[in-house]
Amino acid sequence: MTTSPSPSPTATATKGLFAIVGFLVCVELASGILQGYYTPIFSDIADHLGIADADVNWFEAAQLIVSALVVPPLARMGDLVGHKKVLLLSTAVTALGSWVMAFAPSFATFLVGSALQGAYVVWLPLEVAIIYRRTAGSPRQNHLTRRSAAILVGALELAVIIGALTSGALVEATSMTVLLALPAIAVTLCFVVIWFGIEDMEGTATGGIDVGGLVLITSSIGLVMGGLIAIRLDGPGSPLPWALIALGLVVLYVFGRYELAQAEPLVDVRLLQTAGQWPVQLTAFLFGMSVLGAQIPLSTFARTDPDVAGYGLGASAGFVSTLIGVYVIFLAIGAFTLPLTSRVLGPRGALVMSSLLVAIGYALWLPFHHETWQALINMAVAGLGSGALVAALPATAAAAAPPERTGFATGMTNATKTIGGAIASAIFAIALSATGSIDDPTEGHAPLSGYLTVWTVCAVAALCAALALLMLPKNVAEEPALPLVQ
Numbered sequence: 001m002t003t004s005p006s007p008s009p010t011a012t013a014t015k016g017l018f019a020i021v022g023f024l025v026c027v028e029l030a031s032g033i034l035q036g037y038y039t040p041i042f043s044d045i046a047d048h049l050g051i052a053d054a055d056v057n058w059f060e061a062a063q064l065i066v067s068a069l070v071v072p073p074l075a076r077m078g079d080l081v082g083h084k085k086v087l088l089l090s091t092a093v094t095a096l097g098s099w100v101m102a103f104a105p106s107f108a109t110f111l112v113g114s115a116l117q118g119a120y121v122v123w124l125p126l127e128v129a130i131i132y133r134r135t136a137g138s139p140r141q142n143h144l145t146r147r148s149a150a151i152l153v154g155a156l157e158l159a160v161i162i163g164a165l166t167s168g169a170l171v172e173a174t175s176m177t178v179l180l181a182l183p184a185i186a187v188t189l190c191f192v193v194i195w196f197g198i199e200d201m202e203g204t205a206t207g208g209i210d211v212g213g214l215v216l217i218t219s220s221i222g223l224v225m226g227g228l229i230a231i232r233l234d235g236p237g238s239p240l241p242w243a244l245i246a247l248g249l250v251v252l253y254v255f256g257r258y259e260l261a262q263a264e265p266l267v268d269v270r271l272l273q274t275a276g277q278w279p280v281q282l283t284a285f286l287f288g289m290s291v292l293g294a295q296i297p298l299s300t301f302a303r304t305d306p307d308v309a310g311y312g313l314g315a316s317a318g319f320v321s322t323l324i325g326v327y328v329i330f331l332a333i334g335a336f337t338l339p340l341t342s343r344v345l346g347p348r349g350a351l352v353m354s355s356l357l358v359a360i361g362y363a364l365w366l367p368f369h370h371e372t373w374q375a376l377i378n379m380a381v382a383g384l385g386s387g388a389l390v391a392a393l394p395a396t397a398a399a400a401a402p403p404e405r406t407g408f409a410t411g412m413t414n415a416t417k418t419i420g421g422a423i424a425s426a427i428f429a430i431a432l433s434a435t436g437s438i439d440d441p442t443e444g445h446a447p448l449s450g451y452l453t454v455w456t457v458c459a460v461a462a463l464c465a466a467l468a469l470l471m472l473p474k475n476v477a478e479e480p481a482l483p484l485v486q
Contacts, residue, residue, distance in 0.1 A: 084199070145399070432450040
């Protein structure tokens, strides 16, 4: 009598992983809708709420602040109580914020909803942590995590395009309330998918929430972000923003000293200081400057009439959508090809190459910014590198962290990226406000030197990220050679 061999634990884990990744793809589809849906219709939202277009910036600022604040405590909670539970919590908060935005009668109410919606920023890090835990024990754990992260980010970026096209197509065909209810419905369905589709695994970390550390880091980030917003409002000549930033840095120093003395810190400073973590976290911070901070300047440059300002592309809103679409498509390509580039160049080499592509893409803007085809090429190059970094950074952070701190490590990549984007946003606002206002074209145009500063900062930040990644130990996330087709 012959018996068929039992499937190996690795094969069983891989089979189960496919189902989990499929459910998590639904989550990232909702995330992509949130990130792409509102941008084309912000002017219509401003009309709906009876506010000036410039006031829309408050929605972005509020969401960035909440995003930066929620990641450390939620990532820690994931390690303590289980990543699925925290993913459900953050999805519920995001759904609440989305519904508030749909029915908001005023600017203040919409602002609160937008802030609550910022909880979605922790989704991808938690998903990577879930996948990493699910593949524990497999010799291909790091490879499976990277491949799964690439699929998730690819789905995210494709959903950004879908969201942008959908809102743009429906804005004239339905009421604003119905239009804004669609992403709220998507997030609500996402909650159901997580509840029934993702297995619940208990947390592996011990201890509790570091309340003292939470208060200190919240105060520090709040002060620094408040100072950056004050710079945007009052200008760099006002002493208030610099006082807030200085006080925030002092509190950050106190926070670091406090965390080093804790047995179960909210932010594991010692882990962040390790050779496998600090290059990844620094890269996330520097990467955030371009992927989050440069979006508005690129849009305003493209819309500027060269016959009036002497520069710009004089593009229509339709072309700006095309430019964004090309960028997002190449983001998806960069994410989907990450397993291949990691196989060919190694995990560290793929990260370095991706950072260099971002640097080259923004550096190309310096001499080549006169024609629309030049803009498309520049954003395609930057998009390839950006997509790979979005997918690779959380997976690399997880691989360099102990099992009980994977949620923290992956979450910190999003937190540092968000903070980098907020700081860059303030720097770019200062650079572009030398003449006129980037928010109100009737007051004049920003100088070309301001846009050159934006592109230079993005290129230099990405180049510094590549140099930092060269310091990453080569064995981090390395594994035996694997066939390309599996």
